[in-house]
Amino acid sequence: MWKTVLIGFLTFIVVSAFLLAIGHTVDYKLFMFSFYEETADGITMGGSVVPFILAVAVSYVVGNAYEKKRRKNE
Numbered sequence: 001m002w003k004t005v006l007i008g009f010l011t012f013i014v015v016s017a018f019l020l021a022i023g024h025t026v027d028y029k030l031f032m033f034s035f036y037e038e039t040a041d042g043i044t045m046g047g048s049v050v051p052f053i054l055a056v057a058v059s060y061v062v063g064n065a066y067e068k069k070r071r072k073n074e
Contacts, residue, residue, distance in 0.1 A: 003066075003070075004063050004066055004067050004070070005063070007062060007063060007066050008059040008060070008062060008063035008066075009059070011055075011058060011059040011062045011063070012055045012056060012058075012059040013055075015051075015054065015055040015058045015059065016051050016052055016054075016055035019031045019050075019051035019054060019055065020032070020033055020051050023048070023051065029048065030048050030050055031048060031050060031051050032047055032048060033047035033048060033049070033051065034046070034047045
């Protein structure tokens with residue numbers, strides 16, 4: 001059980017970091033998350049939560065696949 005949770009959490013961290021890195025590298029607003037940005041008009045906060053939603057979905061799939069594989073091998 002704990003291995004499944006750990007694998008799901010690590011998958012979430014890796015996938016979200018990868019998508020955020022892509023967003024900031026190629027300046028793609030859909031994958032960028034900027035919490036604090038000072039502009040000429042003032043201070044803006046916000047960003048996209050799409051990388052986090054995709055990371056949750058991928059970690060769910062990976063966690064379930066790992067659990068099925070673990071149960072099959074028992």
